Amino acid sequence: MHKALTSVFDHGFLYGDGVYETLRVYKGVVFKFDEHIERLFRSASMIRINISRPPREIKDAVYKTLKANNHKEAYVRINVTRGVGDIGLDPELCPKPTFVVISKPFKALPKSCYEKGVKVAIVKVRRNFKGALDPMIKSLNFLNNIIAYIEAKAQGAYEAIMLNYKGYIAEGTTSNIFFLKNNTLCTPDLGVGVLDGITRNIILDIADELGIKSKEGKFTPEDIYNADEVFVSNTTKEIVPVTMIDDVKIGSRTGKITKMLSKAYKKKVAEHIRQGKVRSGK
Ligand code: PLP
Numbered sequence: 001m002h003k004a005l006t007s008v009f010d011h012g013f014l015y016g017d018g019v020y021e022t023l024r025v026y027k028g029v030v031f032k033f034d035e036h037i038e039r040l041f042r043s044a045s046m047i048r049i050n051i052s053r054p055p056r057e058i059k060d061a062v063y064k065t066l067k068a069n070n071h072k073e074a075y076v077r078i079n080v081t082r083g084v085g086d087i088g089l090d091p092e093l094c095p096k097p098t099f100v101v102i103s104k105p106f107k108a109l110p111k112s113c114y115e116k117g118v119k120v121a122i123v124k125v126r127r128n129f130k131g132a133l134d135p136m137i138k139s140l141n142f143l144n145n146i147i148a149y150i151e152a153k154a155q156g157a158y159e160a161i162m163l164n165y166k167g168y169i170a171e172g173t174t175s176n177i178f179f180l181k182n183n184t185l186c187t188p189d190l191g192v193g194v195l196d197g198i199t200r201n202i203i204l205d206i207a208d209e210l211g212i213k214s215k216e217g218k219f220t221p222e223d224i225y226n227a228d229e230v231f232v233s234n235t236t237k238e239i240v241p242v243t244m245i246d247d248v249k250i251g252s253r254t255g256k257i258t259k260m261l262s263k264a265y266k267k268k269v270a271e272h273i274r275q276g277k278v279r280s281g282k
Helices: 011-015 033-046 055-069 111-116 143-154 198-210 221-225 256-280
Strands: 018-026 074-081 098-105 118-122 159-163 169-172 176-181 184-188 213-217 229-234 238-245
Touching: 011 074, 018 033, 018 256, 033 055, 033 074, 033 198, 055 074, 055 098, 111 238, 118 143, 143 159, 159 238, 169 184, 169 221, 176 198, 176 221, 184 198, 198 213, 198 229, 198 238, 198 256, 221 238, 229 256, 238 256
Parallel strands: 118 159, 118 238, 184 213
Antiparallel strands: 018 074, 074 098, 159 169, 169 176, 176 184, 176 229, 229 238
């Protein structure tokens, strides 16, 4: 932590000018590596950063970092910044993007969060307007999410849920949101202005496989206050049940469908690890 240094003139540091990915490593295998790499390249291209390294090289760098740290259950972050250059907004000041891989041991949420659920707060801070800074860019510029999180934390909530500029439910600060109503699994559509979470996509696929009806659409706070089950999702924490939204109780424990989806998600992870190990000959 104290040896890897970056310049104070790095535009990632000066302006949050860059993109990143968070990956989860299970038993030494990176989950959904291709999908994360693909999104990293998409985010970079949306802000006109040209990642000149091929995906294979990035993957090798991640596995090398994991090996050097001897991390098997890990959190990995890949950062790509505009690079080091003089102060100023012009991208031409930075001839070469900075590329950083961080790995740290995975720290799970307390088990009780998965059994009893967590509280979330619908905050006043709105999610970035798509036309200003598209939430589909997984950018290093996280102030929108940080101020939302500060607001939620002050209310004792685990996560903030942001609305978009029109007042529709968008997403959490580091998660997508789902709810169940009338046996239909609902989640905001991408047009609302959210990140196309990789976990979100897996959950929608699982719902399909299990014969659970799903709907991507535009939803209001009323919709989730009246939901039968609610959960948030992301790569590191997977599916986290929500049993309280502001002062509205959703349930006393993790819902039945949420449990089914979590179980199926874990099964997918196990299968992925098995295949990953076979491929790498471990
Ligand atoms: N939405 C935001 C704003 C995020 O930062 C994240 C993840 O960090 C997610 C959603 C979930 O995305 P994923 O499932 O790909 O981790």
